[in-house]
Amino acid sequence: MAPTMTSPSGITNFVINKGNGVKGLSEMGLKSLPKQYIQPLEERISTASFGIKNSEESVPIIDMSNWDDPKVAEAICSAAEKWGFFQLVNHGVPIEVLENVKEATHRFFELPAEEKSKNSKERSCSNNVRFGTSFSPQAEKALEWKDYLSLFYVSEDEASALWPPACKDEVLEYRKKSEILIKRLLEMLMKRLNVKEIDQEKEGLLMGSMRINLNYYPICPNPELTVGVGRHSDVSTLTVLLQDQIGGLYVRGGTDKKSWIHVPPVKGSLVINIGDALQIMSNGRYKSIEHRVAANGIKNRISVPIFVNPRPLDLISPLPEVLASGEKAVYKQVLYSDYVKHFFRKAHDGKSTIEFAKI
Numbered sequence: 001m002a003p004t005m006t007s008p009s010g011i012t013n014f015v016i017n018k019g020n021g022v023k024g025l026s027e028m029g030l031k032s033l034p035k036q037y038i039q040p041l042e043e044r045i046s047t048a049s050f051g052i053k054n055s056e057e058s059v060p061i062i063d064m065s066n067w068d069d070p071k072v073a074e075a076i077c078s079a080a081e082k083w084g085f086f087q088l089v090n091h092g093v094p095i096e097v098l099e100n101v102k103e104a105t106h107r108f109f110e111l112p113a114e115e116k117s118k119n120s121k122e123r124s125c126s127n128n129v130r131f132g133t134s135f136s137p138q139a140e141k142a143l144e145w146k147d148y149l150s151l152f153y154v155s156e157d158e159a160s161a162l163w164p165p166a167c168k169d170e171v172l173e174y175r176k177k178s179e180i181l182i183k184r185l186l187e188m189l190m191k192r193l194n195v196k197e198i199d200q201e202k203e204g205l206l207m208g209s210m211r212i213n214l215n216y217y218p219i220c221p222n223p224e225l226t227v228g229v230g231r232h233s234d235v236s237t238l239t240v241l242l243q244d245q246i247g248g249l250y251v252r253g254g255t256d257k258k259s260w261i262h263v264p265p266v267k268g269s270l271v272i273n274i275g276d277a278l279q280i281m282s283n284g285r286y287k288s289i290e291h292r293v294a295a296n297g298i299k300n301r302i303s304v305p306i307f308v309n310p311r312p313l314d315l316i317s318p319l320p321e322v323l324a325s326g327e328k329a330v331y332k333q334v335l336y337s338d339y340v341k342h343f344f345r346k347a348h349d350g351k352s353t354i355e356f357a358k359i
């Protein structure tokens with residue numbers, strides 16, 4: 001039988017090869033979710049049974065207005081140890097910059113499929129610019145209901161020349177204006193690890209590369225059967241995440257450490273989470289926590305994470321300052337680009353990636 005639009009190969013062709021993404025599927029007004037997107041029961045997110053149970057069971061919201069007050073550093077480091085996730089208000093990144101990057105994200109995804117797919121893995125003129133769908137379609141048994149544009153930052157000039165004009169200025173501004181915040185956070189987190197000063201070498205190791213993703217989660221016909229993003233932890237040092245007002249991000253936590261806790265949108269805030277690279281460098285003191293995103297049946301959602309990373313050719317391992325007191329290393333030295341390739345070559349699988357670096 002010839003593939004039709006609704007046959008499995010027809011869907012793959014339309015979404016992945018033709019670059020329509022799940023946004024294209026969503027806009028066709030599909031009445032039911034195509035088979036490829038149906039997740040196994042244990043991965044589905046039943047939003048009715050999750051959420052905030054009480055005030056102790058929510059990700060901390062930290063006010064950064066007095067960022068040099070030791071209490072702020074204490075709150076941030078404790079949240080990084082206990083939750084691996086926190087929200088920041090009065091973080092110093094201008095609200096207008098955040099609004100502009102959200103608008104630019106919508107502008108990019110509103111472009112015709114033909115225009116967006118000029119940035120696909122096959123057609124992009126740079127390895128640093130990639131438009132795609134789901135996470136790792138060739139490795140996944142069930143696909144995720146998300147399209148993305150992923151931008152690896154090398155320099156202002158390179159980005160200006162190669163990133164899509166629909167969003168590049170706003171994304172560059174968002175990255176630049178977040179840099180002070182990123183440095184402040186890393187300084188606080190490092191102090192608690194007995195790293196007194198972030199010299200050039202440490203700065204490179206902690207934040208020598210950045211990747212900004214523009215995530216688009218279109219309205220889904222059967223949101224309860226699929227996910228926007230499956231369970232994973234980020235491979236970054238830390239991630240600065242801008243989400244819109246829709247909601248749907250869940251993190252593993254609570255007193256039993258097993259519940260899925262909603263991260264409610266807070267106007268003007270930024271979500272921060274610890275990634276695997278910092279869990280490794282801190283020898284497990286700071287936690288990169290599993291998280292996932294629900295699909296939504298009513299509204300389109302966007303998010304814009306800045307993944308703050310080591311450089312691809314950095315060797316990452318527990319920091320000497322952390323091991324100075326005689327603590328035994330639980331992670332070995334790994335080449336960061338090997339670690340990231342390992343992450344990208346498999347489907348999302350919770351906290352499994354870090355096994356790659358365990359002794």
Ligand SMILES: CC(C)(COP(=O)(O)OP(=O)(O)OC[C@H]1O[C@@H](n2cnc3c(N)ncnc32)[C@H](O)[C@@H]1OP(=O)(O)O)[C@@H](O)C(=O)NCCC(=O)NCCSC(=O)/C=C/c1ccc(O)cc1
Binds near residue numbers: 152209236
């Ligand atoms: C290893 C990289 C990413 C690419 O290396 P490459 O060898 O020059 O390029 P390849 O094109 O061969 O990519 C290797 C594999 O990774 C895949 N990949 C290459 N970028 C991508 C890409 N942005 N997206 C999703 N696959 C990709 C790519 O498809 C390919 O898979 P495969 O074809 O099956 O071998 C290299 O740029 C690198 O070392 N970067 C270091 C900095 C970095 O990007 N760190 C990652 C931070 S991202 C992070 O923390 C979380 C990201 C995340 C993202 C989505 C989620 O749902 C959840 C989390």
Ligand SMILES: O=C(O)CCC(=O)C(=O)O
Binds near residue numbers: 234
């Ligand atoms: O969309 C979100 O809120 C989170 C997305 C995410 O976890 C990621 O891109 O790594």
Ligand SMILES: [Fe+2]
Binds near residue numbers: 232233234291
């Ligand atoms: Fe993530």
